[in-house]
Amino acid sequence: MPKHSPLACLSKAALFKDLPESLRKKLVPISAHQEYFPKGSLIRQPMDGKDGMLVMDKGNAKVYSLNEDGKETILGTLTTGDSEGQEHLFSSNSRENFVQATTDTWVCSMTRRDFQNLIRQTPDLALSLLNDFGQKLVTAEQNTVRRNSMDAKQRILAYLDDLSKKQGSNQVKLELKKKDLASYLGITPETFSRKLKELVKENKIEVNKKVITINE
Amino acid sequence: MPKHSPLACLSKAALFKDLPESLRKKLVPISAHQEYFPKGSLIRQPMDGKDGMLVMDKGNAKVYSLNEDGKETILGTLTTGDSEGQEHLFSSNSRENFVQATTDTWVCSMTRRDFQNLIRQTPDLALSLLNDFGQKLVTAEQNTVRRNSMDAKQRILAYLDDLSKKQGSNQVKLELKKKDLASYLGITPETFSRKLKELVKENKIEVNKKVITINE
DNA sequence: CTTCTTTCTTGATTTAAATCAATTTTATTA
């Protein structure tokens, strides 16, 4: 069990990390800390009554939803410092996603009510949040465009390019199991595997387990 | 040219309409009013330097992006009272979408800088905005799920059901040209036409030009 | 109303990716 500092945990969230410390400190009293979830357990699920946001203090998790047939669609992944469910801080919509720990995980969390009270007193916090949401909407729209105009191989490359930019290197480390990454890209694991092989044959990339080198 | 009241225009925006009038009045001085765009003209486009949000005072428009081949992907539609580009009020990302008037259109708009200044003084406004963003993110995630787990016909039905709920009737009026609707659903106009025909044959729906009746 | 353009529909064919099935590889646990 890692050492835990409430302020350090909250400060990891993209949502909060650019705030001046004075603001961040105000978040500590309204958040729950050091919740532990062993690998494989569900951190959040529909109807669990846990409306609000969580911050990954340490660990990895995946966010997915189930359709009627029980098939998973990966909506994203979480790693240390990521936050999830921010929208539930602002709308009374209840959760429809699952969040499952993919390693042993510690989180801190915040309820809607407490947060709403706080934000009325701290407009800078609101601004920071709005910014974050804007980013996500742009990403969502980008994914829509990619699905409409790119085939599987192009989407994989676009994803790798994004990751490369994000990680600041042309050697990228995949943050997801390949089958989950396939789901995120809207393809099957089989297609993913085949297309990756083609990309290697075309000398566009090199693959070493979970590390991919992009040749430009 | 319709009569124009700045407050009335801003009050149409989902973003603002639940605000107390005292707050809404504060928006008037920071917004530009009564910009006119004839049918077919571009209200916004990439690199136009017009960062910020717009509110549809009167008219209809479509939001789309172009991929490298010049192919449109419809990201959504706007009608009287809708707002667009809210994310550009909060992030310095510049616009990557086109907004084209599909009828004669009047809009009012607001720049990022003016808005940011205002919002620091009005936290309730921030809360309302965050709520709206949350909704949109939920819709975006829902679309992702649908694309992964539904075929073309199911997506059409799901869309019609949504529209039916939104319009409060099982007789829905399509707000888009069919080819644009197809693009929104991630299919071709040909497939859309065929699937619609199948749905009629299966007695799931009845089609009358742009009006579709859903049989439950 | 007539012409011209755009959108919509229908048919024939192709194709990208899904599915089904069987290994191989990698990871987990005893």
Next chain:
DNA sequence: TAATAAAATTGATTTAAATCAAGAAAGAAG
């Protein structure tokens, strides 16, 4: 480290939807 389970790969086949092509219907403009 052996046994077991899960993930990844590869091959064969099917299939949903795209593309290509041509005509019909609807809208816009003269």
